[in-house]
Amino acid sequence: xxxxxxxxxxxxxxxxxxxxxxxxxxxxxxxxxxxxxxxxxxxxxxxxxxxxxxxxxxxxxxxxxxxxxxxxxxxxxxxxxxxxxxxxxxxxxxxxxxxxxxxxxxxxxxxxxxxxxxxxxxxxxxxxxxxxxxxxxxxxxxxxxxxxxxxxxxxxxxxxxx
Amino acid sequence: xxxxxxxxxxxxxxxxxxxxxxxxxxxxxxxxxxxxxxxxxxxxxxxxxxxxxxxxxxxxxxxxxxxxxxxxxxxxxxxxxxxxxxxxxxxxxxxxxxxxxxxxxxxxxxxxxxxxxxxxxxxxxxxxxxxxxxxxxxxxxxxxxxxxxxxxxxxxxxxxxxxxxxxxxxxxxxxxxxxxxxxxxxxxxxxxxxxxxxxxxxxxxxxxxxxxxxxxxxxxxxxxxxxxxxxxxxxxxxxxxxxxxxxxxxxxxxxxxxxxxxxxxxxxxxxxxxxxxxxxxxxxxxxxxxxxxxxxxxxxxxxxxxxxxxxxxxxxxxxxxxxxxxxxxxxxxxxxxxxxxxxxxxxxxxxxxxxxxxxxxxxxxxxxxxxxxxxxxxxxxxxxxxxxxxxxxxxxxxxxxxxxxxxxxxxxxxxxxxxxxxxxxxxxxxxxxxxxxxxxxxxxxxxxxxxxxxxxxxxxxxxxxxxxxxxxxxxxxxxxxxxxxxxxxxxxxxxxxxxxxxxxxxxxxxxxxxxxxxxxxxxxxxxxxxxxxxxxxxxxxxxxxxxxxxxxxxxxxxxxxxx
Numbered sequence: 001x002x003x004x005x006x007x008x009x010x011x012x013x014x015x016x017x018x019x020x021x022x023x024x025x026x027x028x029x030x031x032x033x034x035x036x037x038x039x040x041x042x043x044x045x046x047x048x049x050x051x052x053x054x055x056x057x058x059x060x061x062x063x064x065x066x067x068x069x070x071x072x073x074x075x076x077x078x079x080x081x082x083x084x085x086x087x088x089x090x091x092x093x094x095x096x097x098x099x100x101x102x103x104x105x106x107x108x109x110x111x112x113x114x115x116x117x118x119x120x121x122x123x124x125x126x127x128x129x130x131x132x133x134x135x136x137x138x139x140x141x142x143x144x145x146x147x148x149x150x151x152x153x154x155x156x157x158x159x160x161x162x
Numbered sequence: 163x164x165x166x167x168x169x170x171x172x173x174x175x176x177x178x179x180x181x182x183x184x185x186x187x188x189x190x191x192x193x194x195x196x197x198x199x200x201x202x203x204x205x206x207x208x209x210x211x212x213x214x215x216x217x218x219x220x221x222x223x224x225x226x227x228x229x230x231x232x233x234x235x236x237x238x239x240x241x242x243x244x245x246x247x248x249x250x251x252x253x254x255x256x257x258x259x260x261x262x263x264x265x266x267x268x269x270x271x272x273x274x275x276x277x278x279x280x281x282x283x284x285x286x287x288x289x290x291x292x293x294x295x296x297x298x299x300x301x302x303x304x305x306x307x308x309x310x311x312x313x314x315x316x317x318x319x320x321x322x323x324x325x326x327x328x329x330x331x332x333x334x335x336x337x338x339x340x341x342x343x344x345x346x347x348x349x350x351x352x353x354x355x356x357x358x359x360x361x362x363x364x365x366x367x368x369x370x371x372x373x374x375x376x377x378x379x380x381x382x383x384x385x386x387x388x389x390x391x392x393x394x395x396x397x398x399x400x401x402x403x404x405x406x407x408x409x410x411x412x413x414x415x416x417x418x419x420x421x422x423x424x425x426x427x428x429x430x431x432x433x434x435x436x437x438x439x440x441x442x443x444x445x446x447x448x449x450x451x452x453x454x455x456x457x458x459x460x461x462x463x464x465x466x467x468x469x470x471x472x473x474x475x476x477x478x479x480x481x482x483x484x485x486x487x488x489x490x491x492x493x494x495x496x497x498x499x500x501x502x503x504x505x506x507x508x509x510x511x512x513x514x515x516x517x518x519x520x521x522x523x524x525x526x527x528x529x530x531x532x533x534x535x536x537x538x539x540x541x542x543x544x545x546x547x548x549x550x551x552x553x554x555x556x557x558x559x560x561x562x563x564x565x566x567x568x569x570x571x572x573x574x575x576x577x578x579x580x581x582x583x584x585x586x587x588x589x590x591x592x593x594x595x596x597x598x599x600x601x602x603x604x605x606x607x608x609x610x611x612x613x614x615x616x617x618x619x620x621x622x623x624x625x626x627x628x629x630x631x632x633x634x635x636x637x638x639x640x641x642x643x644x645x646x647x648x649x650x651x652x653x654x655x656x657x658x659x660x661x662x663x664x665x666x667x668x669x670x671x672x673x674x675x676x677x678x679x680x681x682x683x684x685x686x687x688x689x690x691x692x693x694x695x696x697x698x699x700x701x702x703x704x705x706x707x708x709x710x711x712x713x714x715x716x717x718x719x720x721x722x723x724x725x
Contacts, residue, residue: 010342013291018283025284055469062466068288068308071342 032150083153092142167326188234190261215245220588225595236274247285251578255314287315312345349480364433373400374438383486392503396424407566422520451718537564551589553609556638561604583612617670667698
């Protein structure tokens with residue numbers, strides 16, 4: 001099962017390779033990994049999306065906590081959370097197809113961030129499902145380039161049961 | 163007053179209680195070596211950096227103190243890696259200081275530069291590159307704290323040459339505060355009670371001890387628990403010595419080369435009380451059939467050890483000593499009301515029957531010396547009063563099967579990594595820690611050649627370590643596997659060209675002895691063991707002798723090959 005882990009780390013040289021090395025050394029899977037500073041000096045937040053059976057996920061969390069530079073690990077799957085990913089993509093947009101591409105941009109509330117006579121560069125944010133739906137729709141026009149941030153996630157303030 | 167980085171390093175070591183270090187100088191550590199004689203630190207010069215780390219490791223295992231090694235940059239650091247990985251796998255507290263090229267050259271492929279922090283990341287508990295002399299004292303404090311606290315392990319500190327040459331005000335922190343590191347020492351009370359309930363309900367309980375019992379100095383508490391409830395005890399190789407090996411309750415080692423009784427007991431126990439173990443594959447055999455009838459209580463300080471390989475009914479994350487103390491405390495009132503030992507009596511009878519039907523044995527036929535005999539003789543002569551180091555392979559298995567370890571910290575052996583060449587330098591470290599104790603390295607002819615250069619170290623420092631080579635002129639354990647599982651194709655395991663170990667010993671300035679006949683075993687061993695000098699005893703033993711019992715790789719513990 002896919003799990004999204006929020007990992008608070010000391011922001012010091014080598015911390016990324018400690019985490020990445022842990023995953024590669026133990027054969028754990030990383031689907032995406034995002035890292036950036038937090039408001040607190042010297043602390044960064046990593047969001048790691050990983051996949052594995054429950055026992056493997058338990059090991060991943062324990063092994064992460066064991067790293068000296070890891071401050072806190074939260075498994076978002078154990079709480080209600082929101083997650084978002086941003087993508088930039090460059091898609092073919094000829095005279096014939098431009099209108100349709102722009103309609104999709106509209107429906108998905110994307111932004112056009114760059115234009116040329118034959119291409120449009122789009123920015124979109126959303127959860128995994130939305131990003132997948134968008135790329136599926138655009139692929140027939142020809143996606144020339146794609147850059148994704150990987151998921152970032154946050155616990156919901158109100159933990160309401162379904 | 164301002165001190166140089168080198169002075170800060172040495173001063174801090176003294177403050178940490180270090181008085182003996184193992185090392186090898188080089189360009190990047192010149193400043194440290196220059197200042198060394200100003201401090202009350204005894205430095206043992208090895209002949210290879212791997213030897214330095216193994217010696218520090220042997221020192222730590224034998225004494226319970228933190229071992230320290232000091233090596234130079236580049237090849238000095240990479241040579242240390244095998245030693246560091248050995249200590250990491252066996253959770254041994256070490257601090258390794260490596261020299262590094264000056265900070266401005268880092269990343270430039272400078273002479274004798276390697277990214278040792280990168281290389282050692284996966285085989286250290288933690289590591290540091292100190293880039294500013296102002297961070298040095300705090301880093302050293304943290305390094306020692308990390309090495310010895312929680313689940314112990316090696317910590318590496320990389321010291322660029324300009325950092326140890328620079329000066330700053332020296333202040334050594336009294337305490338460490340790390341928000342991201344807080345090992346759990348105290349057991350959760352409810353988990354303890356759950357464990358106690360399981361033990362009370364059990365009919366066929368078995369205690370399984372590992373290196374964690376020794377690391378946390380919990381042997382007294384463990385012994386009390388086992389003896390007052392009269393529960394049989396088996397140990398992993400790392401756990402030998404955690405419970406008196408000559409106690410009738412001790413079944414010996416379990417696992418691949420464990421005793422018949424220990425493996426059968428695991429197979430039929432209904433409650434396995436696992437203390438300070440990590441269920442290594444050499445212990446469990448086929449996981450699906452491991453302890454098939456048992457509920458499992460697992461005490462370990464490292465949460466990652468729990469539920470890594472086997473599922474557990476009562477996990478207790480705790481220092482072994484504290485958890486066992488708590489369990490013993492719970493049992494005090496219970497035992498005055500219930501006769502639990504009597505309840506387990508028929509189980510003990512069953513165990514006794516297994517023990518009697520299949521004791522450890524070997525065929526003693528003809529003239530040839532059997533390696534097991536030599537180990538038995540060592541036990542007989544020393545009465546178990548010795549520190550035994552082993553190399554890796556058949557020598558290690560015979561040393562763990564046929565010598566009984568009465569006390570903790572008397573067996574030094576590379577359990578997790580299985581490092582050939584470990585035993586002799588580790589024995590040197592143990593002898594440094596205990597100059598007056600008898601320290602013996604039980605070796606094979608293959609392993610001993612991997613760090614034989616340390617004979618110079620031993621002779622030079624007048625360390626009377628004894629090396630007993632069980633010389634079968636082959637890499638015995640690999641040869642055994644080739645015989646049993648690889649069509650007797652002895653590919654590169656029979657060592658046709660063998661040095662004359664007696665002459666070699668003499669060339670190094672040590673004593674050399676040879677045993678070729680059975681009647682020589684007793685007198686020559688006695689002579690060598692009582693010698694005040696470093697001594698090598700070359701014992702010519704049967705080449706084709708195998709280690710039994712043996713659980714083939716991937717088989718269940720009850721599928722043992724016997725003699």
